[in-house]
Amino acid sequence: NAGVTQTPKFQVLKTGQSMTLQCAQDMNHEYMSWYRQDPGMGLRLIHYSVGAGITDQGEVPNGYNVSRSTTEDFPLRLLSAAPSQTSVYFCASSDQAGFNYGYTFGSGTRLTVV
Amino acid sequence: DAKTTQPPSMDCAEGRAANLPCNHSTISGNEYVYWYRQIHSQGPQYIIHGLKNNETNEMASLIITEDRKSSTLILPHATLRDTAVYYCIEQVWGAQKLVFGQGTRLTINP
Numbered sequence: 001n002a003g004v005t006q007t008p009k010f011q012v013l014k015t016g017q018s019m020t021l022q023c024a025q026d027m028n029h030e031y032m033s034w035y036r037q038d039p040g041m042g043l044r045l046i047h048y049s050v051g052a053g054i055t056d057q058g059e060v061p062n063g064y065n066v067s068r069s070t071t072e073d074f075p076l077r078l079l080s081a082a083p084s085q086t087s088v089y090f091c092a093s094s095d096q097a098g099f100n101y102g103y104t105f106g107s108g109t110r111l112t113v114v
Numbered sequence: 115d116a117k118t119t120q121p122p123s124m125d126c127a128e129g130r131a132a133n134l135p136c137n138h139s140t141i142s143g144n145e146y147v148y149w150y151r152q153i154h155s156q157g158p159q160y161i162i163h164g165l166k167n168n169e170t171n172e173m174a175s176l177i178i179t180e181d182r183k184s185s186t187l188i189l190p191h192a193t194l195r196d197t198a199v200y201y202c203i204e205q206v207w208g209a210q211k212l213v214f215g216q217g218t219r220l221t222i223n224p
Contacts, residue, residue, distance in 0.1 A: 004157075033211055042201065042214035043158070050210055058211060090157050096208040102148060102160030103212060110155075 002026050006091050006106035013081040013113045021076040021109050023091030029104075031094040032074040036060065036087040037108075043090060049074055081113045117141070118202045120218045128224050132189040136202030139183040144206050147178060147185050151198040152217070158201065161187065192222045 007022045025032065033048035035058075045058030049068040063085060065077040074093075078085060088110050092103040119137040126132040138147060146165050150158040162169055162176045164185070169176045175188040189196050201217040 031210060035212075035214075042216050043212070044214070045211050048211050056210075088155060092157070092212075099208055100163075102150065102163065103158075105157030105159070107157050108155065 004091055004093055004104050004106035006089075006109050008109060009107070010110050011112070013078070013111065015081060015083060015113060017081050019078050019081065021078070021089055021091075021111075023074045023076065023106060024072050025074075025091075025093040025104070026072065027093060027095065027104065028071060029093035029095040030071070031096060031103075032068065033058070033092050033103075034064070034066065034074070034076045035090045035092065036085075037090065038087050046076065046089075078111075083113045085111065086113045087111060117204050117213070118215050120200070120202055120215060122216060123219045123221070125221050125223055126189075126192050128194060128222050129191055132192040132196065132220060132222070134187040134189075134200050134202075134218050134220060135184065136187070137184045138202070138204050141182055141204050142206075145204045146207060147176065147182075148203045148205055148212075149174070149176065149187050150201045150203065150212075151196075152201070153195075153198040158214075161200075192220075194222050194224065196220065197222045 004025045030051045034046040035043035037043045047066040049055045088108045091106045094103040148163040149161040152158045164176045178185045199217040
């Protein structure tokens with residue numbers, strides 16, 4: 001049981017480039033979400049989903065798109081990378097029925113935009 | 115914005131109990147207190163949660179005051195591997211999202 005898998009682990013982008021951060025979970029969780037964490041800060045919510053086909057914006061959604069075509073996958077797209085998007089990105093999932101165990105987080109993607 | 119308040123840092127000696135406080139004076143009746151920790155730069159890890167009763171699991175104990183305005187996470191026998199940032203979060207059951215504050219950076223000293 002792999003839990004939440006994020007790829008890639010590290011990425012360097014040039015300003016203006018686009019890319020997709022991948023997130024997959026094998027726990028059949030309905031809830032999935034993306035957070036970013038800047039140095040010395042707590043996590044901030046970018047986008048979240050409560051099931052396939054349903055997504056919503058979080059606290060800092062600008063510059064990011066998401067879609068949820070399957071229960072397992074929740075990719076995060078950077079449309080036109082900017083240096084301000086340099087951060088560590090975490091994906092998380094939870095099954096509401098099993099909420100006794102909180103959210104499960106991936107190990108993160110460390111993104112640098114130059 | 116996060117609705118909880120935690121001290122920015124704490125130190126504890128290895129083998130001793132680490133007591134991490136959290137204030138949540140505006141917590142609603144249907145909101146639970148959840149604790150997560152983040153070791154180094156890994157993803158946060160769920161520790162424990164509670165509504166109004168004290169809770170204990172294999173990782174920690176959670177003591178919630180009777181008025182529910184504050185709580186304390188207790189690591190009974192802290193080890194060096196417990197060095198991490200600890201986050202206290204209010205959330206309703208089945209919350210679709212988490213709101214993180216700055217947390218408490220706990221350092222366990224040998």
